Amino acid sequence: MAASPGSAAHAGPDRHDVPTNTAAGRLALGWLLVGVPLAYGVTQTLARVAQLFQ
Template sequence: MPAQPHDAVNPAGGTDVPVIPATGRLVFGWLLVGIPLAYGVVTTLSRVGQLFG
């Protein structure tokens, strides 16, 4: 039976290689999206309050 790609053996002896996420880039990305989103939600809710209040 020919070898399949999922049959490959880890050259490090079968130990898992930890993945280190780029934490700084992740936080920057969330801030880049989250700050304008939060501003939009607060602005919308304040205008809805003025409309119905």
């Protein structure tokens, strides 16, 4: 029976287990996907509000 790639049978000296924190990357990407359009919308709204008071 063949071992799956993630099983302990494949763990050997040539395997490089580098701990990665993908949660931080996903969190940063989420903030970018929400924050950039939000910042653009806020600046556009403030620019149009400023025109009302000129």
